[in-house]
Amino acid sequence: MAVVGVLALQGSFNEHIAALRRLGMKGVEIRKPEQLQSVSSLIIPGGESTTMAKLAEFHNLFPALREFVQMGKPVWGTCAGLIFLANKAVGQKEGGQELVGGLNCTVHRNYFGSQIQSFEAELLVPELASQEGGPETFRGVFIRAPAVLEVGPEVEVLADYPIPSNKVLYSSSAVEIQEESAVPEKKVIVAIKQGNLLGTAFHPELTADTRWHSYFLKMVRDVGEGTSNTTVAVSETASSSDRQTKYDLPIF
């Protein structure tokens, strides 16, 4: 059975593997460069990108990850994983951090602030809904979340988030203020796709709605490497029955 690799250095890799399981797919933990050879697609989970980058460096994973991306294999980065896949990141810790790159975009590492500024929001997801069915919105779980500040022309924006009027932009990050502000609403990008690369600033693996996982599995199928149509067809069946009952149930 074809499997999806999940980078398992740190962060929410178990939750991604559980989401894949709900769709009838097996996720395998990837910790070493040579393990990438046994998978044809990869999820880079959320967590803490500086720590994850240090661990990736320690295990000499960066060259293999870059090669994986350059070979056109489907890779999905969520949150810290999105930062990994960005060509450029701002707001990094002192000394910066190594990136895999591939997504032609600039990401702000902690755009929405620190842990206490974490939040959930209903996002408009027209492309996801048109591919996967279900509601026009998706419940985004943002945990110390990044945002995409700029994208290149080849990047497709799949979701953005309107900054509420009680937040102002300060040093290019969203900082909450108490009083109402007259600052016009601004949108930041929170989900993008560029060829075989997918990036989400939020955590779909922490909700019961499996549409982003199923969307990624379709990207894997479209590339047609290693994943049989039959396996993904099983996934689709699982996902649609899932959807009927469990859209908005958080799993944590």
Ligand SMILES: NC(=O)CC[C@H](N)C(=O)O
């Ligand atoms: N939930 C997350 O993955 C947070 C990412 C975090 N902002 C970072 O720098 O890595």
